[in-house]
Amino acid sequence: NAGVTQTPKFRILKIGQSMTLQCAQDMNHNYMYWYRQDPGMGLKLIYYSVGAGITDKGEVPNGYNVSRSTTEDFPLRLELAAPSQTSVYFCASSKPGTGRNQPQHFGDGTRLSIL
Amino acid sequence: GQQLNQSPQSMFIQEGEDVSMNCTSSSIFNTWLWYKQDPGEGPVLLIALYKAGELTSNGRLTAQFGITRKDSFLNISASIPSDVGIYFCAGHQTGANNLFFGTGTRLTVIP
Numbered sequence: 001n002a003g004v005t006q007t008p009k010f011r012i013l014k015i016g017q018s019m020t021l022q023c024a025q026d027m028n029h030n031y032m033y034w035y036r037q038d039p040g041m042g043l044k045l046i047y048y049s050v051g052a053g054i055t056d057k058g059e060v061p062n063g064y065n066v067s068r069s070t071t072e073d074f075p076l077r078l079e080l081a082a083p084s085q086t087s088v089y090f091c092a093s094s095k096p097g098t099g100r101n102q103p104q105h106f107g108d109g110t111r112l113s114i115l
Numbered sequence: 116g117q118q119l120n121q122s123p124q125s126m127f128i129q130e131g132e133d134v135s136m137n138c139t140s141s142s143i144f145n146t147w148l149w150y151k152q153d154p155g156e157g158p159v160l161l162i163a164l165y166k167a168g169e170l171t172s173n174g175r176l177t178a179q180f181g182i183t184r185k186d187s188f189l190n191i192s193a194s195i196p197s198d199v200g201i202y203f204c205a206g207h208q209t210g211a212n213n214l215f216f217g218t219g220t221r222l223t224v225i226p
Contacts, residue, residue, distance in 0.1 A: 031212065042203060042218040042219055043158075044216075048212060050212055090158070103163050106158050109155075109156070
């Protein structure tokens with residue numbers, strides 16, 4: 001009963017390093033999302049994907065890239081890590097469409113610190 | 116992006132008390148969702164609302180979709196220590212592919 005799985009759970013990066021946050025879901029959901037959550041704040045959408053091969057920018061996409069080669073996986077890449085990217089990153093998935101399909105299922109997050 | 120305002124930002128209550136929180140927006144939403152986030156974990160869906168005026172319960176939790184479609188309310192009755200966490204509202208608009216989240220209400224229950 002895995003749901004949405006994120007790896008790693010924690011990571012510390014130096015400024016300028018790059019890394020990929022992994023996200024996989026086993027619910028055959030077409031839609032997948034990446035959010036960041038800063039301390040005391042709500043979730044802000046970074047990128048989302050409505051299916052394999054299709055990605056779109058969310059509210060805060062600068063400094064990130066994504067790809068969606070399969071339905072199951074939606075990795076998020078940081079090319080040049082900056083202190084402003086210190087945050088907790090959540091991946092989520094949902095069924096396609098709107099209304100009753102919209103409730104999103106979240107992973108447990110990746111806590112990323114840039115020093 | 117759309118701004119969803121949640122109030123209060125934080126609450127400290129005694130175990131056994133009832134809790135009320137709300138979420139408002141300047142825009143209309145066609146779906147309202149309430150999530151709870153425990154420390155170190157991702158948000159978990161509590162209640163989903165799909166129709167203006169709808170009142171839905173999940174155990175001790177009751178949520179309502181405001182008739183103006185610009186707000187939603189969550190009530191927790193007879194609070195217990197495990198209710199501690201951050202409660203987020205989220206809204207979906209027709210034609211959008213994503214949700215907009217509120218800033219959260221942090222609930223502390225004092226035994």
